[in-house]
Amino acid sequence: MSQEDKPFFVGYLDIPGPLRRFLLLACLAVVGIFVATGLLIGSTQDEPPASGFRFDYGRQTVTGVIELTPYPLLRVTQGNDLIKPGKTLMLSGQGKSGVDAQAMGLEGQLAEVSGIILQRGTIDMMQLAGGRRGLKMVEGDAPEMETEPLGRWKVAGEICDGKCLNGAMRPGRGLAHKACAALCLVGDVPPVFVSTQPIEGSDFMLITGPDGTTLPKAAYEHIGQFVSAEGDLERRGDLLVLKIDAETIEVIDG
Amino acid sequence: MNQAELILLLVKIWGGAGALVALAFLTFGIDRLDEDARGAYVFRLLIIPGVLLIWPLVLWRWYILADGKDEWAKRYQPKRNSHNIFALIMPVLIVGIIAAGWSVRQTWPADVAPVQLSEPGQ
Numbered sequence: 001m002s003q004e005d006k007p008f009f010v011g012y013l014d015i016p017g018p019l020r021r022f023l024l025l026a027c028l029a030v031v032g033i034f035v036a037t038g039l040l041i042g043s044t045q046d047e048p049p050a051s052g053f054r055f056d057y058g059r060q061t062v063t064g065v066i067e068l069t070p071y072p073l074l075r076v077t078q079g080n081d082l083i084k085p086g087k088t089l090m091l092s093g094q095g096k097s098g099v100d101a102q103a104m105g106l107e108g109q110l111a112e113v114s115g116i117i118l119q120r121g122t123i124d125m126m127q128l129a130g131g132r133r134g135l136k137m138v139e140g141d142a143p144e145m146e147t148e149p150l151g152r153w154k155v156a157g158e159i160c161d162g163k164c165l166n167g168a169m170r171p172g173r174g175l176a177h178k179a180c181a182a183l184c185l186v187g188d189v190p191p192v193f194v195s196t197q198p199i200e201g202s203d204f205m206l207i208t209g210p211d212g213t214t215l216p217k218a219a220y221e222h223i224g225q226f227v228s229a230e231g232d233l234e235r236r237g238d239l240l241v242l243k244i245d246a247e248t249i250e251v252i253d254g
Numbered sequence: 255m256n257q258a259e260l261i262l263l264l265v266k267i268w269g270g271a272g273a274l275v276a277l278a279f280l281t282f283g284i285d286r287l288d289e290d291a292r293g294a295y296v297f298r299l300l301i302i303p304g305v306l307l308i309w310p311l312v313l314w315r316w317y318i319l320a321d322g323k324d325e326w327a328k329r330y331q332p333k334r335n336s337h338n339i340f341a342l343i344m345p346v347l348i349v350g351i352i353a354a355g356w357s358v359r360q361t362w363p364a365d366v367a368p369v370q371l372s373e374p375g376q
Binding site for chain 1: 356361364367373376
């Protein structure tokens with residue numbers, strides 16, 4: 001084909017005959033490659049387990065004792081059909097924020113909380129309604145709550161933020177979720193450790209720093225990575241709390 | 255300094271240098287290079303984000319144009335041969351990056367069991 005006979009594509013003119021088949025095949029190939037690439041990458045990702053906001057439960061209101069680990073927990077004393085007494089709820093605010101400021105000063109006191117439950121398997125959290133509707137002190141003597149020490153443990157798994165892991169985002173964990181989890185933890189959403197194997201019957205535990213401190217900043221480096229770490233473990237109601245030593249965190253090879 | 259702080263520092267340095275280049279280029283540089291820009295000011299605000307990002311290229315083109323080294327006719331030459339090389343390199347790079355990401359991805363250590371190091375109170 002001479003240079004003069006060579007078909008030339010001009011967007012606003014009719015497509016030259018010899019170019020039609022080529023353009024059709026090129027379009028189909030591009031769409032096919034995008035679909036195939038999407039399926040290929042998607043197939044390498046784990047299926048997120050059933051989790052998320054339980055709006056179908058409606059707003060839940062329960063009463064209990066506030067504990068600061070320093071992340072605020074509610075040890076339920078007066079529950080309802082869904083949330084039974086003895087349950088321990090992690091608490092978070094709207095968006096990427098915790099409720100430390102609201103809970104401060106209420107430690108060891110009876111409080112009524114109201115909000116939406118996030119649930120993933122055996123672990124759950126309550127996203128409190130805004131203002132005093134979400135958290136308010138109630139009259140009455142708060143019962144003494146037991147904390148059962150479980151000794152020192154070396155655990156393996158992943159540091160996540162409790163809210164996204166519970167289903168506020170899906171998959172809510174892993175390297176792709178690292179930045180989101182870091183923002184949540186900076187906003188004081190309670191952090192959670194996902195264990196490779198159950199400990200005392202639970203795959204999940206709230207994590208704090210040693211001696212009643214928040215998660216050490218050094219641990220933020222390892223959010224979303226598979227790590228091992230040591231710390232003192234305790235049980236508060238049905239929730240495990242791991243007081244992690246940031247110096248012991250090691251990335252697991254492989 | 256952790257990785258996030260390092261990235262933030264680099265962004266600040268890059269953006270700071272870009273701001274200086276934008277200040278100089280949009281206040282007097284652009285008037286010398288483009289006569290159509292003389293007397294027009296509002297559009298310069300729109301260019302600032304772009305200059306912040308590609309300020310080394312802005313400096314380079316400013317130098318070339320101001321020094322009279324610009325060979326404008328070259329811009330109108332077909333460059334299909336060099337396009338072919340880049341058209342080949344880019345998909346290979348993309349596939350390479352994805353493959354590298356897969357290869358360094360950790361696998362869930364399901365076989366690593368939790369270990370109790372000491373009993374309570376010890």
